[in-house]
Amino acid sequence: MAYYSFVIKTLLTLVFVVSVMFFSAFYIHKQDVVYTENDLIRKYQFSKIDAAESVKVVILGDSSAGNAIEAATFEELSGLRTKNLALTGSFGFAGTYNLIRHVHEHHPSATIIIIHTPDIWDREFAEQGYFETIGHLSDTLSIANKKGLVFKQFRYVFNPKEIGWYFRHLLKPEKIPQIYNDYLTQGDATFANGRKQEVHELVGKIHPDKVSVFKSIDIVCGSLDIDCVYLHGPIHEATFERSKNHLDHINDIIHGMNHIQVINTIFSYPSSMMGNAIDHVSPPARKQVTEDYYSKIIESTSVLGDKN
Amino acid sequence: MLFNSYVYILFFLPFVIAVYFLLGRYSKTNASLYWLIAASLFFYSFWNPIYLPLLLLSISFNYYVGLQLQTSETFKKKNLLAFGILINLFLLGYFKYADFFIENVNSIFGAQMSPLYVALPLAISFFTFQQIAYLVDCYRGEVKEYSFRDYVLFVSFFPQLIAGPIVHHVEMMPQFKALKNALVDYKNISVGLLLIAIGLFKKVVVADTFAEWASGGYDAGVALTFVEAWVTSLSYTLQLYFDFSGYTDMAIGAALLFNIRLPINFNSPYKAADIQDFWRRWHMTLSRFMREYLYIPLGGNRRGRIRTDINVFSVFLLGGLWHGAAWTFVAWGAIHGLGMIILGFWKRLGITLPRVAGVAITFLFVNVAWVFFRAESFNDAIRVLRGLVGLDGVSFPAATERFLAFLPYVQFEGAFAHSGLNGNEPTYTIFLWILGALGVVFFGKNSMQIIERFRPNICYLLLIIALFVLSLYSMNNVSEFIYFNF
Numbered sequence: 039m040a041y042y043s044f045v046i047k048t049l050l051t052l053v054f055v056v057s058v059m060f061f062s063a064f065y066i067h068k069q070d071v072v073y074t075e076n077d078l079i080r081k082y083q084f085s086k087i088d089a090a091e092s093v094k095v096v097i098l099g100d101s102s103a104g105n106a107i108e109a110a111t112f113e114e115l116s117g118l119r120t121k122n123l124a125l126t127g128s129f130g131f132a133g134t135y136n137l138i139r140h141v142h143e144h145h146p147s148a149t150i151i152i153i154h155t156p157d158i159w160d161r162e163f164a165e166q167g168y169f170e171t172i173g174h175l176s177d178t179l180s181i182a183n184k185k186g187l188v189f190k191q192f193r194y195v196f197n198p199k200e201i202g203w204y205f206r207h208l209l210k211p212e213k214i215p216q217i218y219n220d221y222l223t224q225g226d227a228t229f230a231n232g233r234k235q236e237v238h239e240l241v242g243k244i245h246p247d248k249v250s251v252f253k254s255i256d257i258v259c260g261s262l263d264i265d266c267v268y269l270h271g272p273i274h275e276a277t278f279e280r281s282k283n284h285l286d287h288i289n290d291i292i293h294g295m296n297h298i299q300v301i302n303t304i305f306s307y308p309s310s311m312m313g314n315a316i317d318h319v320s321p322p323a324r325k326q327v328t329e330d331y332y333s334k335i336i337e338s339t340s341v342l343g344d345k346n
Numbered sequence: 347m348l349f350n351s352y353v354y355i356l357f358f359l360p361f362v363i364a365v366y367f368l369l370g371r372y373s374k375t376n377a378s379l380y381w382l383i384a385a386s387l388f389f390y391s392f393w394n395p396i397y398l399p400l401l402l403l404s405i406s407f408n409y410y411v412g413l414q415l416q417t418s419e420t421f422k423k424k425n426l427l428a429f430g431i432l433i434n435l436f437l438l439g440y441f442k443y444a445d446f447f448i449e450n451v452n453s454i455f456g457a458q459m460s461p462l463y464v465a466l467p468l469a470i471s472f473f474t475f476q477q478i479a480y481l482v483d484c485y486r487g488e489v490k491e492y493s494f495r496d497y498v499l500f501v502s503f504f505p506q507l508i509a510g511p512i513v514h515h516v517e518m519m520p521q522f523k524a525l526k527n528a529l530v531d532y533k534n535i536s537v538g539l540l541l542i543a544i545g546l547f548k549k550v551v552v553a554d555t556f557a558e559w560a561s562g563g564y565d566a567g568v569a570l571t572f573v574e575a576w577v578t579s580l581s582y583t584l585q586l587y588f589d590f591s592g593y594t595d596m597a598i599g600a601a602l603l604f605n606i607r608l609p610i611n612f613n614s615p616y617k618a619a620d621i622q623d624f625w626r627r628w629h630m631t632l633s634r635f636m637r638e639y640l641y642i643p644l645g646g647n648r649r650g651r652i653r654t655d656i657n658v659f660s661v662f663l664l665g666g667l668w669h670g671a672a673w674t675f676v677a678w679g680a681i682h683g684l685g686m687i688i689l690g691f692w693k694r695l696g697i698t699l700p701r702v703a704g705v706a707i708t709f710l711f712v713n714v715a716w717v718f719f720r721a722e723s724f725n726d727a728i729r730v731l732r733g734l735v736g737l738d739g740v741s742f743p744a745a746t747e748r749f750l751a752f753l754p755y756v757q758f759e760g761a762f763a764h765s766g767l768n769g770n771e772p773t774y775t776i777f778l779w780i781l782g783a784l785g786v787v788f789f790g791k792n793s794m795q796i797i798e799r800f801r802p803n804i805c806y807l808l809l810i811i812a813l814f815v816l817s818l819y820s821m822n823n824v825s826e827f828i829y830f831n832f
Contacts, residue, residue: 040532040802041532041533041535041536041802042532043802044532044536044802044803044806044807045532045535045536045539047807048536048539048807048810048811049539051807051811052810052811052814055811055815056356056814056815056818059815059818059819192352193352196352198818198819199819199820201819202819
């Protein structure tokens with residue numbers, strides 16, 4: 039085979055094979071198959087955004103919010119139609135940022151209550167969470183203006199690994215928690231049933247990416263004229279006792295936002311009310327915790343005042 | 347822009363090549379070379395455009411000083427050379443070592459100077475050394491007159507700009523001048539494609555796999571047991587080789603597409619029978635630079651045994667410091683310097699070892715030295731070293747108990763408990779990977795040997811396709827070539 043012929047055949051074959059690979063990946067990506075609990079909760083919560091009725095209060099955040107707040111109870115207390123659209127910590131603040139924009143498109147008058155675990159502040163920018171929740175929205179997050187991140191969107195949409203994930207899912211699907219009572223079910227071992235006992239303190243440096251995205255959330259609340267409230271997710275009381283310095287540091291950072299009304303109270307609970315993690319409330323305690331959060335919001339803000 | 351990114355492989359490289367050859371074919375001027383310069387500067391500034399002016403300034407300054415050195419009177423030359431080198435070293439020193447210097451002054455003298463937090467411009471170590479070599483050759487009268495265009499291309503040529511090989515003007519300038527290089531050579535494209543495929547595979551499939559396990563151990567922050575420590579250290583030893591040699595393969599392959607031949611940088615270094623042999627096989631262009639422009643000017647081996655040892659040790663100390671602004675890098679350099687001195691003593695005694703023993707000892711020595719290269723601190727290095735000799739417990743995987751139960755002081759649980767190395771991987775996967783990679787580095791042919799046997803047939807076509815497809819499949823996360831930090 040002459041070199042000319044070799045080069046032409048190699049390049050043509052490469053172009054063909056690579057095209058098939060990328061377009062197969064794109065096609066599978068568009069099917070939005072549920073591989074993990076993150077996919078499950080994302081699809082579930084997005085389906086609620088599209089619901090027809092007008093929503094007045096939306097809870098956003100991570101699993102600490104998903105496990106803590108019962109939308110039905112909150113609706114009963116406030117008299118306002120409420121949806122809990124919390125995702126998981128994998129989506130970070132970036133996922134919340136996108137959800138605010140999605141919610142505003144469908145429910146422009148909704149008040150947004152943002153609840154994130156204090157543990158989230160030392161984690162990196164949730165890149166995958168950002169791109170998995172962006173949908174048709176424009177990439178306006180300030181941190182995304184770094185060049186590398188802009189081209190990464192291409193990589194999420196045309197990811198050849200989707201092919202492997204898809205076939206592995208067909209052959210041996212992952213066992214993932216199901217949705218029960220409006221959020222993902224917790225594992226069997228909880229603090230409340232005594233099968234979980236290890237408590238750790240919150241340590242680590244506040245990640246600059248997190249601060250940057252939080253400020254972007256503040257900006258988007260202002261630019262879209264949304265009433266936004268931020269509260270810390272509930273934590274185990276022992277964690278609270280051991281982590282006061284860290285929590286104070288977080289409160290210093292989030293103090294003085296222009297548009298987000300920050301309530302820097304730390305909600306801490308004993309083992310009897312905690313679930314399978316130091317920031318997950320146990321299901322039987324959800325109603326009580328919802329009442330606590332509602333009371334605090336009413337006491338500290340007027341965002342729920344004139345929505346009826 | 348990284349070599350292992352979709353934008354480089356699928357867009358930048360094909361586009362630049364296509365325009366390069368179109369210009370070479372249809373343009374009567376050397377437009378293709380100007381295109382290559384533009385593409386190279388775009389490639390550099392894609393990372394961060396802020397540092398492009400610094401690169402251009404460095405190129406212009408060194409070209410001007412080089413011109414002056416070629417035409418100046420002898421008595422002015424030395425001062426001019428010293429001035430040129432000092433400015434280059436000042437730039438490198440400021441961007442790379444300022445905070446290291448401040449940290450040490452604060453530590454020694456109890457001062458409280460604030461760090462400058464200067465960001466390190468990409469490739470500054472490489473293009474600084476490259477141009478210092480050029481200035482020295484200008485002083486020595488070994489440089490022909492080059493156009494500014496050719497000099498810019500010599501420094502900024504994108505395949506070698508970011509992480510070498512450190513090229514010499516003598517081997518590059520004639521290639522830029524040769525007009526036939528702007529015409530398509532299908533043999534070079536065939537071989538270039540194969541090299542790029544091999545390099546990409548080594549980087550994104552092999553090196554990135556080991557990177558995960560190396561990081562699991564080094565970043566664990568806790569004591570490592572025996573098996574954990576060996577898996578950690580071997581993973582890094584293999585990661586570094588496949589990462590850096592993979593990058594070099596891609597650089598040489600990309601250059602070959604443009605009919606430009608870069609010098610080889612690796613020649614199966616882990617097959618070295620002694621430490622001197624290792625440095626003739628590892629980062630060969632850096633060794634060449636250190637020898638020509640540091641070791642020989644210091645006197646080389648011409649001033650007696652003791653002075654030779656001092657010269658060798660000094661070169662390796664500085665080599666360690668070049669790799670990074672931290673005492674762990676200096677320690678790594680010192681270990682290698684000491685190794686070279688001991689080897690010299692060994693040779694003078696006339697003792698020879700069987701080759702197998704030499705290779706094994708050299709590999710173990712290099713593996714231990716890499717611990718300092720990778721560790722963030724001396725504490726981390728000591729933590730891994732302690733694990734290597736079993737000072738923090740010897741735990742083997744449970745599956746080995748039936749074979750090794752006779753061993754005293756050995757546990758058969760929690761072999762990876764501290765580092766979490768087997769978080770998602772079965773234990774045997776890690777061992778198979780390490781054994782396989784060791785098999786390749788000790789017994790396999792390296793990339794240059796593979797391309798020597800290249801023939802344009804269906805087997806090589808399928809090999810290229812398979813390597814590219816596997817690599818593109820694995821390329822879902824951006825990861826930086828290790829040598830991008832230098």
